[in-house]
Amino acid sequence: MATSDPSQFSAESYFATQPPPSTLEQDIAGVRTFVAQQRELGKKVVLVTSGGTTVPLELNVVRFLDNFSAGTRGATSAEYFLKAGYAVLFMHRQFSLQPFSRHYSHSTNPFLDLLEIEPPAVATDPLNITVTPSKRPELLEVLTSYKEAHQSGLLHTLTFVTVNDYLWLLRAVSQELSVLGRGVLYYLAAAVSDFFLPRQKLSEHKIQSGKGSLLIEMDQVPKILKPMVDEWTPDGYIVSFKLETDPALLIPKARAAIERYGHQIVIGNDLHTRKYEVVFVSRVPGSPDVHDISNSWLRIDPHAIDDRGHPKEIEEDIVAELVSRHQAWIDATSGGT
Amino acid sequence: MATSDPSQFSAESYFATQPPPSTLEQDIAGVRTFVAQQRELGKKVVLVTSGGTTVPLELNVVRFLDNFSAGTRGATSAEYFLKAGYAVLFMHRQFSLQPFSRHYSHSTNPFLDLLEIEPPAVATDPLNITVTPSKRPELLEVLTSYKEAHQSGLLHTLTFVTVNDYLWLLRAVSQELSVLGRGVLYYLAAAVSDFFLPRQKLSEHKIQSGKGSLLIEMDQVPKILKPMVDEWTPDGYIVSFKLETDPALLIPKARAAIERYGHQIVIGNDLHTRKYEVVFVSRVPGSPDVHDISNSWLRIDPHAIDDRGHPKEIEEDIVAELVSRHQAWIDATSGGT
Structure with a gap:
């Protein structure tokens, strides 16, 4: 190669x-x-x-x-x-x-395993399909959000x-x-x-094989x-991602991207630790020097549980941080228009 | 290339x-x-x-x-x-x-769309999840086969x-x-x-980009x-597949594979017509000449409906043909042992 x-x-x-x-x-x-x-x-x-x-x-x-x-x-x-x-x-x-639907991958959590076949109350009625009781609360939560997102036209x-x-x-x-x-x-x-x-x-x-x-x-x-x-x-407020497998390259490459393209944030992540840590690389707000770039790490405990009792997802914190930065940026820039 | x-x-x-x-x-x-x-x-x-x-x-x-x-x-x-x-x-x-689970691809037939949230009979009970009535018969059929295959240990x-x-x-x-x-x-x-x-x-x-x-x-x-x-x-009774995009290559390549490897069948299919026609390429049974190879096409009408009212799948006929050929081959060869 x-x-x-x-x-x-x-x-x-x-x-x-x-x-x-x-x-x-x-x-x-x-x-x-x-x-x-x-x-x-x-x-x-x-x-x-x-x-x-x-x-x-x-x-x-x-x-x-x-x-x-x-x-x-x-x-x-x-x-x-x-x-x-x-x-x-x-x-x-x-x-x-x-x-x-990501919660129900066909390989790791197949939805057919959530369902049970039950005899009907009246013997001549068709069989019932019900949701396994232990799976019902989580499915109800996911299904409710899914239907809301689609009915509201927000997705x-x-x-x-x-x-x-x-x-x-x-x-x-x-x-x-x-x-x-x-x-x-x-x-x-x-x-x-x-x-x-x-x-x-x-x-x-x-392309044919057999020819070397x-x-x-x-x-x-x-x-x-x-x-x-x-x-x-x-x-626009633009957030790009940089994935590397060699940790030594992550921050230098993210900084280079900010310098070269002039967008707002690069989120750097390493292939092996990307579920537990990422680094936000961005220009220091208000600094007159365009080369004034800062890194800030966001990490979660791999065993953390969120407030609904599920394993904590780092995306919850990434999104919260971005929502806050986006609003601050809108506030800071809207004064000038 | x-x-x-x-x-x-x-x-x-x-x-x-x-x-x-x-x-x-x-x-x-x-x-x-x-x-x-x-x-x-x-x-x-x-x-x-x-x-x-x-x-x-x-x-x-x-x-x-x-x-x-x-x-x-x-x-x-x-x-x-x-x-x-x-x-x-x-x-x-x-x-x-x-x-x-193939019947419920997340993209084309997402299972979350099969489910409905209903108020419970008693207002203080939790919400019910039910299957949309129009989807129930097919889901019941798939679910029944799925559970049978898993419970019997046959899959x-x-x-x-x-x-x-x-x-x-x-x-x-x-x-x-x-x-x-x-x-x-x-x-x-x-x-x-x-x-x-x-x-x-x-x-x-x-591999790093930016270097050409x-x-x-x-x-x-x-x-x-x-x-x-x-x-x-x-x-073993071995059936291999040959996929081509150039129809002129399909049968020559399938025949060459039978000659070269000496297995039982090559099923040839063209990328664009593979859902409606395939060709079985195999040695003529009983022929003393190993180069005596025959082709037989298996085709279905793209609009055909199977006996359960679903669009006909060519795999139904491919499997029926193979099951019959496999049995004939067992019968023909078991005399000799």
């Missing part, structure tokens, strides 16, 4: 040469309606991106490169943002975890599969959300590929935080 | 150099118990493999190559094999579809993620099942990578059908 000379796409050349997903217009029409509703209600809105993106190796896709992500961070955070009063645009990888879901879907959607959604100005928080938790195969280099059919080893050369995905901050949604 | 000179692993050199998954021994202990139970009951057993395999690019996995497969073929077929009286060893990619599940997990598990499981002789059908529906990265070539940490394009070179996965037929389970 090695890297060679860059064949670098800018965001502009990317969108000029790579085709949009076929469902883009329809997706954006849905977002436009959602945005209009939240504007009317005066709601703050968060865009949560979640899950990994794929890089297909073939036009008729059999093989693809993927990024590890079940979507836990995004799906969990979306629930806490709803609880905090935000309207949530949940943009996720198809089949990654979603708010509410709107979009899906992507490829990194190309993701990039096109992110640009269009940011542009739609930009009408809400500083009331929009961008929580970019998706694990987005750094590399892609331009459409022009894709094989049409399944496989050689794949991929181009770099353009850095889209820069145009996002500068052009797509200049008033 | 290109292929270069082979750096070819034999099955033997593969297992001598690549480390086994850490859960292998525990998984195999479970299989051994399952096999002993089925032997006692005199059950025929099918090993269904299902879903895609990953090829991690890093030891601390952030990125991986994957094969497109939701696991529909395997999960659906497993249900029909259970119905036909087989015990089923279901070896699937973690988070791919599973028998029974045993194993999971894999990487192609390395898959190869080690397949070898060990085949060796365990071989004690059941001709009563075992192997239904190898998993989408297994043709390429892998030997442990010795893996990066330890996340990404170059990946992968080695060929050894062809394991050969040792499976010759050594691991010589009495």
Whole structure:
């Protein structure tokens, strides 16, 4: 594995040469309606991106490169943002975890195990399906929140599969959300590929084996935080994530991103400890020096229990911290307009 | 994308150099118990493999190559094999579809939408959770089959993620099942990578971007059908799958596999038509010429309805055909022992 000379796409050349997903217009029409509703209600809105993106190796896709992500961070955070009063645009990888249903993974907590078949009171009636009594309180809590979110229209879901879907959607959604100005928080938790195969280099059919080893050369995905901050949604409050496996790289890379893109926060996390600690890296508010960047760690006890008796989720504290910072930022900046 | 000179692993050199998954021994202990139970009951057993395999690019996995497969073929077929009286060893990619719960994908048919919250008969009692009446008959049918399969011990599940997990598990499981002789059908529906990265070539940490394009070179996965037929389970009835996107390659490649590996059947399917047609490629029974290979297409009407009023699934017919061929083969070969 090695890297060679860059064949670098800018965001502009990317969108000029790579085709949009076929469902883009329809997706954006849905977002436009959602945005209009939240504007009317005066709601703050968060865009949560979640899950990994794929890089297909073939036009008729059999093989693809993927990024590890079940979507836990995004799906969990979306629930806490709803609880905090935000309207949530949940943009996720198809089949990654979603708010509410995430509690009942088919592998770890299959919902069919929650249900029981019981004989009816009257023998000639059909059999009853009931919920196992020990599972009822938690299911009732999840189900209630799920139904509230859907009936109130405060949760709107979009899906992507490829990194190309993701990039096109992110640009269009940011542009739609930009009408809400500083009331929009961008929580970019998706694990987005750094590399892609331009459409022009894709094989049409399944790559055949039997001819020796496989050689794949991929181009770099353009850095889209820069145009996002500068052009797509200049008033947004943007939180990006940085995942590393080498702890020594985490803070330097997060600081470099803040310096380079000028957005509000990078949340750094290490693959192995990400459920218990993250670091918020951001410019020191009010400091005249743009290189004045501070780190603040947020940690939870891995065995902590929340006030409903469930294992504590670090996303509860991440979201609380962001909600408070977002409001402080709105207050600090709104004086000037 | 290109292929270069082979750096070819034999099955033997593969297992001598690549480390086994850490859960292998525990998984195999479970299989051994399952096999002993089925032997006692005199059950025929099918090993269904299902879903895609990953090829991690890093030891601390952030990125991986994957094969497109939701696991529909395997999960659906497993249900029909259970119905036909087989015990089923279901070896699937973690988070791919599973028998029974496949009917309630979180994306397309979320189970939370099946449930309703109702006030209790007595106002001071807790709220009730009930199943939406229109959804009850189908859920009752699925739930009944699910509980029967689990309570009878006729469905045993194993999971894999990487192609390395898959190869080690397949070898060990085949060796365990071989004690059941001709009563075992192997239904190898998993989408297994043709390429892998030997442990010795893996990066330890996340590959860094920002240094230009990404170059990946992968080695060929050894062809394991050969040792499976010759050594691991010589009495098994082995059905492999061949997926192509170029229709012109489908039958030639399926025939070549039968000639090369000498197993019983290749089921060929095209990515775009696989839900409505497949082709069974196999040696002509009784023919003295090993090159005497026949194709027989199995097709369903895309709009067909099965006898329970649901959309017809081609797996129902695939499984019926295989159950009949497996029995005929047992009958034909048992005379000689």
